[in-house]
Amino acid sequence: MTRLSVLILGGGPAGSTLSAILAKEGCKVTLIEKSHFPRPHIGEALQPAAIELLDFHLGLGPLIASQGFAKKYGAIYEWGEDQTRWNVLYDDRLDAGTDGFCRQDLEDGNFEHSFQVDRGIFDKLLLDHAASRGVDVRFGLEAKTPVMDEGRVVGMNIVDDHGNATVLHADIVVDATGTRSVLGKHFGLTRPIEDLKATATWCYVRGAGGVGPPLERDIQLI
Numbered sequence: 001m002t003r004l005s006v007l008i009l010g011g012g013p014a015g016s017t018l019s020a021i022l023a024k025e026g027c028k029v030t031l032i033e034k035s036h037f038p039r040p041h042i043g044e045a046l047q048p049a050a051i052e053l054l055d056f057h058l059g060l061g062p063l064i065a066s067q068g069f070a071k072k073y074g075a076i077y078e079w080g081e082d083q084t085r086w087n088v089l090y091d092d093r094l095d096a097g098t099d100g101f102c103r104q105d106l107e108d109g110n111f112e113h114s115f116q117v118d119r120g121i122f123d124k125l126l127l128d129h130a131a132s133r134g135v136d137v138r139f140g141l142e143a144k145t146p147v148m149d150e151g152r153v154v155g156m157n158i159v160d161d162h163g164n165a166t167v168l169h170a171d172i173v174v175d176a177t178g179t180r181s182v183l184g185k186h187f188g189l190t191r192p193i194e195d196l197k198a199t200a201t202w203c204y205v206r207g208a209g210g211v212g213p214p215l216e217r218d219i220q221l222i
Contacts, residue, residue, distance in 0.1 A: 004030045007156065007170035009143040009183075011037065013050075015176030016126040021057050023133035030168070032141040032158065037127055041119035042202060045072060045220060048090050048114045060129060067125065069115035073106075075220040076211055089219075090114065098214055106214045113218070143182050146173065153183065 006022060008015045011033030019029045055061030074089035089095040091112035098106075131137045140161040147155035147167060155169035175183040184190045210217040 002169070004028070004168060004170040006030070006172045006174065007032070007168055008174045008176055009156065010176035010178060010180075011035070011127050011137065011139075012041075012123060012176065012178055013126055014178070015174070016123070016130045017054065017058070018174065018176065019135045020126070020130040020133045023130065023135050024058070028136075029130075029134075030136040030138065030170070031127075031130065032138045032143060032156075032168070033127070034140070034142040036139045037124045038120040039123070041123060044117050044119055044122075046114045046117060048112055051114055054126075058129065060126075063125065063129075064115065064117075064122075067115075067117075067121060069117045069122075071218040072114045072116045073111060073215060073219050075222055076215075077222045079222065087219075101214045103214045103216070106218075116220075143177065146183060146186060156182075 005028040006019075008019050008029060008031040011031055015031055015033070019031045022029050051061060051064060054064065073091065073094055074087060076085055076087045078085055087095070093109070094111055127137060142159050144157045144159055146153040147157060147169065153173045154171075155167055156173060158166050158168055160166070173183070175181065181190050211219060211221055
């Protein structure tokens with residue numbers, strides 16, 4: 001029986017980032033992902049801290065910045081009992097107002113910002129980087145149930161794209177399956193957050209405008 005050192009379930013940003021960090025530290029990591037990348041995925045708005053962490057741990061800041069993603073300097077809201085706009089901007093210099101700024105001032109100012117990413121591109125970028133660090137990335141494998149030994153998770157029962165079942169044993173198993181929460185649901189550890197029970201309808205719209213110069217479309221208008 002072959003036993004893996006670290007088995008990570010899920011190739012989204014959590015799984016790919018953790019696997020790359022562990023590989024950088026010399027760990028032998030295997031990551032399995034049900035989907036084949038690139039994949040469409042919603043949830044595109046990143047916080048500056050996410051970029052800072054990816055750059056600090058993996059040096060990915062310049063690579064992410066080179067992808068052509070729209071910059072995101074914060075958000076402007078029309079929310080409440082009237083239509084008065086208010087904002088939350090990532091840089092105090094912008095939070096004080098942008099009167100007198102032109103677009104070039106914004107570009108040259110090195111203001112704190114994040115990105116509005118295309119998750120198909122972004123997630124693949126992170127997972128490709130993990131593979132370049134030596135992570136054994138295996139697509140088309142779905143984690144089903146844990147293999148137990150004296151109360152410990154020591155592996156996973158896996159099914160591939162064709163319905164073939166197999167078992168992967170590992171010293172450490174990490175559940176990075178997001179909302180699927182394979183291990184969390186198996187052990188009954190998940191709980192609903194009552195005030196976040198909601199549904200959303202979404203689409204992409206061309207020519208929807210923005211907030212006017214200098215921020216234009218590089219900010220969320222909510």
